[in-house]
Amino acid sequence: MAIVSPSILSSNFAYLQKDIEMLNESEADWFHIDVMDGVFVPNISFGFPILHSIRNIVKKPLDVHLMIVNPERYVERFRDAGASIITVHYEACADLKRTIDLIHSCGVKAGVSINPETPTAVLREILPCVDLVLIMSVHPGFGGQKFIEDSLQKICEVKRMISEENLSCLIEVDGGIGLGNVEKVVRAGADAVVAGAAVFSAESPESIIRDMKKL
Ligand code: DX5
Ligand code: ZN
Numbered sequence: 251m252a253i254v255s256p257s258i259l260s261s262n263f264a265y266l267q268k269d270i271e272m273l274n275e276s277e278a279d280w281f282h283i284d285v286m287d288g289v290f291v292p293n294i295s296f297g298f299p300i301l302h303s304i305r306n307i308v309k310k311p312l313d314v315h316l317m318i319v320n321p322e323r324y325v326e327r328f329r330d331a332g333a334s335i336i337t338v339h340y341e342a343c344a345d346l347k348r349t350i351d352l353i354h355s356c357g358v359k360a361g362v363s364i365n366p367e368t369p370t371a372v373l374r375e376i377l378p379c380v381d382l383v384l385i386m387s388v389h390p391g392f393g394g395q396k397f398i399e400d401s402l403q404k405i406c407e408v409k410r411m412i413s414e415e416n417l418s419c420l421i422e423v424d425g426g427i428g429l430g431n432v433e434k435v436v437r438a439g440a441d442a443v444v445a446g447a448a449v450f451s452a453e454s455p456e457s458i459i460r461d462m463k464k465l
Contacts, residue, residue: 252432253442254462255280255313255422256455259295260393260446266300269450270307276456277463280313280335282424282444284393285328287318290342291391298331305332315363315424315444317390318342322349329356337361337384337422340372350379361422365390366398370407380419382442383408387435388425393446397426402438409439429458433465 256278261269273281283301288294305312311334318324321338322345328336336353340362343349353360361382364373366389373383385408387401401423408421420441427435428448435443445462452458 251463252436252440252465253279253420253422254459255282255442255444256449256459257282257284257393257424257444257446259284260450262450263296266304267307270304272455273459274307274309276459278310278459280311280442281308282446283312283314283333284446285314285316285318286391290319290339291317293391298327301328301331301333308332311335313337313422313442313444315361315384316342320344322352325349325352325358326356329358333358335359335361335382337363337382339363339365339390340368340376341365346376347379350376363390363424364404366401370404370411373408374411377411377415377417377419382420382422383412384422384424385440386425387423387427390425394451395426397431401425402434405435405438405440427462429461429465432462436465 286293286295313335314333315337350360359381363384388395422442423440424444427443449455
């Protein structure tokens, strides 16, 4: 059964507490937290004040996806804000290995993400050092975009690399995932899926989450 990590980017922030309580009661496994800086991606989302306000009411691990340049500057602050997993972008790090080591030294699980145009081969060296690979299946920056089909091939490639090297890191896939395609994403090798629009635009988000886990 896949791990489902709903992205609160698609929630209505005026009622954030209500949505968090819904996710707490749902079968969601993690909370996906999309942090955007307006530099790495053409959008700005939210940062520390929101995380500090929600961390005490969230009952599940915070899966923090940093779409920011030079994320090493903020790793400790995201740990202090309650992150269980911190994922940084391959494209955004001056020294990726150092950033991953820094995340681990803070006692947090470390993930690396690649954009749709970045080939999976760049991951080979870092793979033994990370807990999670986040494959972007849309261009990062906005929720509600269409799933890029080529991502399926990339999931298979990363899956193969992980098994060839006998590694244990998880594959998470992010962007454009819903009931219509979750099955093929999981079949391709995803251990975890992110879902924003599919969950929050549904009449019954809890049942979408339940069905996504079942498929
Ligand atoms: C995109 C974000 C995603 C996004 C997912 O930049 O990283 O996590 O919020 O939302 P949907 O599922 O709507 O594509
Ligand atoms: Zn994300």
